[in-house]
Amino acid sequence: MKSMKLHLASAFAASCLAMPALAADTFKIDDTHTSIVFFVDHLGYSNTIGRFNDFAGSFDFDPENVENSKIQFVIDASSVDTNHEPRDNHLRSPDFLNVDEFPEITFTSTSVEKTGDNTGKVTGDMTMLGTTQPVTFDITLNQMAPNPRSGVLIAGFSARGEVDRSDFGMTFGQGGIGDTLDLFIEVEGTKEE
Numbered sequence: 153m154k155s156m157k158l159h160l161a162s163a164f165a166a167s168c169l170a171m172p173a174l175a176a177d178t179f180k181i182d183d184t185h186t187s188i189v190f191f192v193d194h195l196g197y198s199n200t201i202g203r204f205n206d207f208a209g210s211f212d213f214d215p216e217n218v219e220n221s222k223i224q225f226v227i228d229a230s231s232v233d234t235n236h237e238p239r240d241n242h243l244r245s246p247d248f249l250n251v252d253e254f255p256e257i258t259f260t261s262t263s264v265e266k267t268g269d270n271t272g273k274v275t276g277d278m279t280m281l282g283t284t285q286p287v288t289f290d291i292t293l294n295q296m297a298p299n300p301r302s303g304v305l306i307a308g309f310s311a312r313g314e315v316d317r318s319d320f321g322m323t324f325g326q327g328g329i330g331d332t333l334d335l336f337i338e339v340e341g342t343k344e345e
Contacts, residue, residue, distance in 0.1 A: 176214040179307050179341030183207070187338045188227060193330030202243075204257075206231035211341050213307065223261035223274050229254060247324040254281050262286070274311070283320045289313040289337070305343035312336060 188207060191199040206228035214220045230251040232243050244251045261276035270293040278287040289311040296307040313335045318326065 176212050176220075177305070178210050178212050178344045179305075180210045180344050181208065182306075182340045182342050185308075185338075185340035187336075189336040189338075191334040191336070192332070195328050199334075200234060200239075202232060202234035204228065204231050205233050210344065211307070211309075211339070219264070221261070221264035221274075223259065223264075223276060225259050227257040229257050229280075248322055250281060259287065278315065280315075280320045281322060285315075285319045287313055287315055289335075299342075306340055307343075308338075308340045310336075310338055 186207070188204045190202050192202070194200045204227045207225060209225045212222060229249045230244055232240055232249060232251075234240055234243070243249055246253070249257075256279075258279045259276050261274050263275045265273045265275075267273055267290075272291045273288055274291050275286060275288045277284045290313065292310045294308040294310055296305070298304065299306050315333045315335060316331050317323075317333055318331050
């Protein structure tokens with residue numbers, strides 16, 4: 153998985169950078185500072201919080217050509233973690249993620265839209281359980297600047313989106329377990345040389 157790449161381009165970031173616009177650069181995902189988290193309703197009482205611990209990639213920026221921006225990421229579905237082993241094992245089963253048959257969750261962008269000085273919308277194709285559906289994420293550039301200790305250029309983003317699991321054929325527990333997964337993604341990437 154570590155060799156796979158996550159391509160994240162967001163030309164909308166250029167207007168808020170405190171440095172000259174650059175040609176497309178590639179940033180390697182820093183997995184110690186990147187999180188992929190989801191919330192799902194449980195019977196109306198609370199939201200169960202989970203995360204995926206294993207994913208891979210990099211993101212590319214083309215600040216001068218928004219329409220050429222791209223995002224692609226790959227998640228190891230079996231790395232789902234809700235801090236409760238019996239539930240996690242059930243989530244890996246055919247009732248939910250069916251990880252033996254469908255080991256990966258992927259996203260590939262189809263368009264990027266600038267919505268503000270440091271915000272945008274990224275729409276793309278998400279594939280889960282062998283089914284592909286369009287999903288849109290709201291993206292915020294938090295900062296792009298050299299690391300104060302190493303001097304290496306780092307870019308950090310927050311992404312928010314929603315996925316209806318039934319759109320992918322995941323219908324187990326409907327009526328008790330929420331259909332909508334709220335996704336929260338925090339990404340840091342280090343510029344590759």
